[in-house]
Amino acid sequence: MSAITPPAHGIGLPVEREPSPPRGDNYLTHSRGILSWLFSLDHKRIGIMYLVGVLTAFLIGGIFALLLRTELLTPGPTFNSNKAEAWTFYNHCFTLHGAVMVFLFVIPAIPAVLGNFVLPIMLGAKDVAFPRLNLGSFWCWIGGAIFFTYVLLGGILNASFGWHLPGGYGLDTGWTFYTPYSTGQGPHAHSTDGTIAALLGVFILGFSSILTGVNFIASIHMLRPKGMGWFRMPLMLWALYATSVIQILATPVLAITGLLLLAERVIGVGIFDPAIGGDPVLYQHFFWFYSHPAVYIMILPAMGVISEVISTHSRKHVFGYNFIAYSSIAIALLSFLVWGHHMFVSGQSPLANAIFSLLTFSVAVPSAIKVFNWVSTMYRGDIRFTTAMVCAMCFIVMFTFGGLTGLFLGALSNNIHVTGTYFIVAHFHYVMVGSVLFAFLAGLYHWWPKMFGRMTDLAWGNAGALTLLVGFNLTFMPQFIMGAKGMPRRYATYPVEFQGYHVVSTIGAYVMAIGLFTIAFNLLHALLKGEKAPANPWGANTLEWHCPSPPPHDNFPVEPVAGDPYDLKSWQWDEATKQWVLDEQRARTVAGTEPTVHHH
Amino acid sequence: MLLSILAQSAYLPPRASTVAPEVDGLFNAILAIITFFCLVIFAAMIVFAIKYRHRVGHEGGASPGHSTALELTWTIIPTIIVLTVFYYGFKGFLNETVVPPNAYEVQVDAYMWGWAFTYPNGHVDPELHIPKDRPIRLVLSSRDVIHSLYLPAFRMQKSAVPGRYNRFWVQATRLGEFPIYCAQYCGQNHSEMLSKVVVHDPKEFPDWLERASDLAKQPGFTPIKAGGQIVAARGCLNCHHTDGTASTGPTFKDLFGKQEVLNDGEVTVDENYIRESILYPQKRIVKGFGPVMPSFLGSLKDNEIDWIIWYLKSISANYKGDMSAGLSGGAVATSQAAPATKPAQ
Numbered sequence: 001m002s003a004i005t006p007p008a009h010g011i012g013l014p015v016e017r018e019p020s021p022p023r024g025d026n027y028l029t030h031s032r033g034i035l036s037w038l039f040s041l042d043h044k045r046i047g048i049m050y051l052v053g054v055l056t057a058f059l060i061g062g063i064f065a066l067l068l069r070t071e072l073l074t075p076g077p078t079f080n081s082n083k084a085e086a087w088t089f090y091n092h093c094f095t096l097h098g099a100v101m102v103f104l105f106v107i108p109a110i111p112a113v114l115g116n117f118v119l120p121i122m123l124g125a126k127d128v129a130f131p132r133l134n135l136g137s138f139w140c141w142i143g144g145a146i147f148f149t150y151v152l153l154g155g156i157l158n159a160s161f162g163w164h165l166p167g168g169y170g171l172d173t174g175w176t177f178y179t180p181y182s183t184g185q186g187p188h189a190h191s192t193d194g195t196i197a198a199l200l201g202v203f204i205l206g207f208s209s210i211l212t213g214v215n216f217i218a219s220i221h222m223l224r225p226k227g228m229g230w231f232r233m234p235l236m237l238w239a240l241y242a243t244s245v246i247q248i249l250a251t252p253v254l255a256i257t258g259l260l261l262l263a264e265r266v267i268g269v270g271i272f273d274p275a276i277g278g279d280p281v282l283y284q285h286f287f288w289f290y291s292h293p294a295v296y297i298m299i300l301p302a303m304g305v306i307s308e309v310i311s312t313h314s315r316k317h318v319f320g321y322n323f324i325a326y327s328s329i330a331i332a333l334l335s336f337l338v339w340g341h342h343m344f345v346s347g348q349s350p351l352a353n354a355i356f357s358l359l360t361f362s363v364a365v366p367s368a369i370k371v372f373n374w375v376s377t378m379y380r381g382d383i384r385f386t387t388a389m390v391c392a393m394c395f396i397v398m399f400t401f402g403g404l405t406g407l408f409l410g411a412l413s414n415n416i417h418v419t420g421t422y423f424i425v426a427h428f429h430y431v432m433v434g435s436v437l438f439a440f441l442a443g444l445y446h447w448w449p450k451m452f453g454r455m456t457d458l459a460w461g462n463a464g465a466l467t468l469l470v471g472f473n474l475t476f477m478p479q480f481i482m483g484a485k486g487m488p489r490r491y492a493t494y495p496v497e498f499q500g501y502h503v504v505s506t507i508g509a510y511v512m513a514i515g516l517f518t519i520a521f522n523l524l525h526a527l528l529k530g531e532k533a534p535a536n537p538w539g540a541n542t543l544e545w546h547c548p549s550p551p552p553h554d555n556f557p558v559e560p561v562a563g564d565p566y567d568l569k570s571w572q573w574d575e576a577t578k579q580w581v582l583d584e585q586r587a588r589t590v591a592g593t594e595p596t597v598h599h600h
Numbered sequence: 601m602l603l604s605i606l607a608q609s610a611y612l613p614p615r616a617s618t619v620a621p622e623v624d625g626l627f628n629a630i631l632a633i634i635t636f637f638c639l640v641i642f643a644a645m646i647v648f649a650i651k652y653r654h655r656v657g658h659e660g661g662a663s664p665g666h667s668t669a670l671e672l673t674w675t676i677i678p679t680i681i682v683l684t685v686f687y688y689g690f691k692g693f694l695n696e697t698v699v700p701p702n703a704y705e706v707q708v709d710a711y712m713w714g715w716a717f718t719y720p721n722g723h724v725d726p727e728l729h730i731p732k733d734r735p736i737r738l739v740l741s742s743r744d745v746i747h748s749l750y751l752p753a754f755r756m757q758k759s760a761v762p763g764r765y766n767r768f769w770v771q772a773t774r775l776g777e778f779p780i781y782c783a784q785y786c787g788q789n790h791s792e793m794l795s796k797v798v799v800h801d802p803k804e805f806p807d808w809l810e811r812a813s814d815l816a817k818q819p820g821f822t823p824i825k826a827g828g829q830i831v832a833a834r835g836c837l838n839c840h841h842t843d844g845t846a847s848t849g850p851t852f853k854d855l856f857g858k859q860e861v862l863n864d865g866e867v868t869v870d871e872n873y874i875r876e877s878i879l880y881p882q883k884r885i886v887k888g889f890g891p892v893m894p895s896f897l898g899s900l901k902d903n904e905i906d907w908i909i910w911y912l913k914s915i916s917a918n919y920k921g922d923m924s925a926g927l928s929g930g931a932v933a934t935s936q937a938a939p940a941t942k943p944a945q
């Protein structure tokens with residue numbers, strides 16, 4: 001331990017509070033060359049590489065979505081005059097759309113990009129607990145992505161030139177890989193032969209997810225700074241903690257399920273295929289045992305982002321902190337007990353159906369309460385319509401729709417009517433896409449200045465977000481109606497009575513694309529031409545705003561002391577210098593800490 | 601009442617079963633609840649957003665970081681609501697699950713990509729015909745992958761799982777025809793795995809069954825006509841078109857007598873080859889097609905195969921033989937073994 005020095009800056013303050021860091025030293029400029037990125041152990045660089053990766057996946061998944069919706073403009077075949085080929089093409093599109101979006105985009109998006117970037121800084125740490133493991137996690141993601149690319153390429157080569165990569169004919173099982181269709185024991189084996197590569201990809205991606213989870217849990221346990229007890233943690237950290245618990249406990253089940261499926265497909269061990277003594281419904285149990293918790297791997301970190309963004313941009317202490325913190329953990333644990341709600345018509349026992357239905361409703365309550373908490377946080381605030389805030393408000397709209405429509409699905413008799421229809425498609429797009437995507441964007445806009453030291457243009461950002469909101473509802477609202485009327489999902493063609501809804505939905509998808517391109521343009525524009533960002537452009541009080549934008553290589557030269565993360569009132573706008581200034585005295589009083597000592 | 605009629609036509613299919621009103625009642629109740637909550641939440645959000653927006657002269661106020669009374673209220677009320685919704689959902693489900701005694705039983709066989717409904721007298725039909733006002737118990741299974749029998753107008757659905765039997769029951773309350781969909785993705789033609797429920801007057805149902813069961817007894821029977829009915833009814837036409845275009849399978853047009861190129865070798869399509877293709881479809885595969893056709897062994901009777909052969913002859917320019925036997929009803933229809941009537945080429 002070194003000499004005791006008096007605190008220079010009070011609560012939660014790094015040494016440095018200039019609008020821009022001293023020339024030359026931030027994590028972006030710290031070292032040069034592509035290798036200094038690819039093998040970087042810096043959590044910030046890994047976060048940025050993840051960002052590039054998941055956005056690429058999002059683009060590819062998005063192209064598939066547009067192809068799907070275009071095919072559905074009319075009931076007849078669109079891209080190919082031969083029906084059989086058109087339907088096959090459609091089936092491959094929705095499978096790859098779903099698989100790429102779920103495994104390569106939504107699951108890693110918030111934890112791996114935003115989590116990686118902000119978690120250590122929020123902890124006032126120099127990096128995550130295990131930086132090498134973190135790099136390993138990124139490379140696992142790349143490994144998984146390569147397998148998916150192989151399937152994709154195989155499908156394209158096959159469709160365009162009739163070439164056949166071994167095991168790469170493409171994939172048309174749906175992202176759910178239901179057996180026995182996916183085990184391919186029947187006469188249709190060739191159309192599902194991408195299953196092997198895709199499942200290997202999923203297996204490897206699983207490790208990416210597990211390693212990130214391990215890292216976050218260890219970091220949160222080991223690296224919290226002075227002054228940050230569990231209930232002084234920013235809610236983003238609670239959310240990431242809860243997410244990590246699920247990642248660690250649920251992902252191995254998916255990995256094993258994938259291996260069992262491969263064992264059956266490749267060496268003919270009878271596990272899921274009744275033709276060789278297996279049970280196909282068993283697969284569904286295994287699959288949803290992972291995949292229901294996985295939807296919380298997606299939504300919990302989104303909720304964390306929203307808590308940060310709403311509180312900051314409303315300049316209000318978040319309402320009901322303890323409840324939000326506890327409910328993240330409660331949701332994570334309960335999410336393991338409801339998987340059977342995906343299987344109400346599979347033939348599982350009526351008793352199991354009843355129990356799963358009841359438990360499903362138990363998860364709904366904490367989710368609803370969080371919404372009330374966020375809206376209450378805005379009460380008596382001083383709300384700024386930054387793009388982050390606008391996205392967060394869009395999130396509330398999306399999540400309210402998506403979560404509440406879960407009531408229809410949780411209720412047994414209603415579920416039996418709409419399961420397997422577009423109603424399900426609409427429901428999970430509202431929660432996974434509407435909500436998670438808007439939260440991801442809110443987070444990007446919120447932390448963009450921190451990541452790159454540049455401000456985004458407000459008008460274009462908000463225009464993009466609102467276009468996306470309109471496009472989204474145009475796309476998915478008609479799908480609720482179609483589904484309730486009985487239009488099944490995963491249909492390449494459909495009865496004409498549904499065409500009107502499909503046309504509106506397709507137009508909505510195009511509008512969404514416009515919104516998303518506007519946002520992409522807006523973010524890129526900020527990188528190139530954006531105004532320089534100060535260390536704390538929003539006057540927020542979590543620790544990442546106490547270090548320069550972009551942060552230096554090792555974040556904090558001096559370990560900071562944390563105060564109340566939502567003590568926004570201690571930051572006052574100074575009109576003269578045009579920046580937020582901390583009232584240190586006040587911050588200390590709020591935090592209830594006396595001036596303490598720093599250890600160098 | 602008026603409201604519910606309007607509502608029904610707007611976002612729900614017609615109601616044709618005993619459970620439908622109950623299911624729709626719950627649907628509408630949930631819809632009302634969520635509309636209420638959406639309005640409250642969005643209104644609060646928008647009002648706060650406007651009222652507390654940042655502007656010159658506005659300062660954010662203080663408000664408590666939490667409020668036990670408020671938090672308890674908004675925990676307890678949603679809890680009561682979801683428990684109530686659970687209860688009614690469960691009650692409806694029990695009604696759908698407990699089969700009344702004396703139900704009429706139909707066996708459902710799903711396959712890629714069609715349905716076969718077997719009636720108690722052994723008749724197999726691609727459509728589900730049922731009498732109105734009588735409980736019908738359906739026993740489902742699948743010959744290949746998992747499918748799901750979905751009857752939107754009846755608000756009922758159940759998976760057809762290979763290697764096991766799933767059961768459910770319905771009771772129709774309206775005459776008419778209602779769609780059947782497959783609601784579990786099952787490969788290439790999943791979206792064309794359609795059929796319909798035909799609800800008959802209970803008095804006329806036995807007549808329908810008798811007529812349907814024996815094609816030979818239908819008025820105007822000829823082997824060619826019967827063959828045409830069978831290929832339509834048993835799902836052959838889903839994959840084999842009759843307009844000369846190839847689909848999942850080769851076209852039926854001009855098939856009989858044609859020189860067909862196989863994966864290994866060639867064959868002239870004759871009665872024996874057709875019979876083999878129906879019963880053992882994987883034995884010889886036409887070049888350019890996948891080994892995807894299901895076997896009809898045990899599900900098509902010999903005389904039905906004969907009629908199919910007659911039908912194929914009737915639409916083939918390659919068949920030059922005598923057609924008269926195929927065009928006449930009566931005794932010829934029951935004649936055995938098609939090869940015996942094989943004409944010289």
Ligand code: HEM
Binds near residue numbers: 298299360419
């Ligand atoms: C908050 C209350 C929620 C309830 C009560 C609920 C209920 C349900 C139920 C019962 C199903 C099964 C429907 C079926 O297949 O028959 C379902 C499907 C689904 N839900 Fe939710 N859900 C809720 C929130 C969420 C959230 C937050 C997410 C994701 C972030 C989510 C994602 C999904 C997905 C992905 C599916 C379907 C997946 C598929 O079949 O491909 N749900 N939901």
Ligand SMILES: [Cu+2]
Binds near residue numbers: 292295339341342
């Ligand atoms: Cu679920």
Ligand SMILES: [Cu+2]
Binds near residue numbers: 713747
């Ligand atoms: Cu099917």
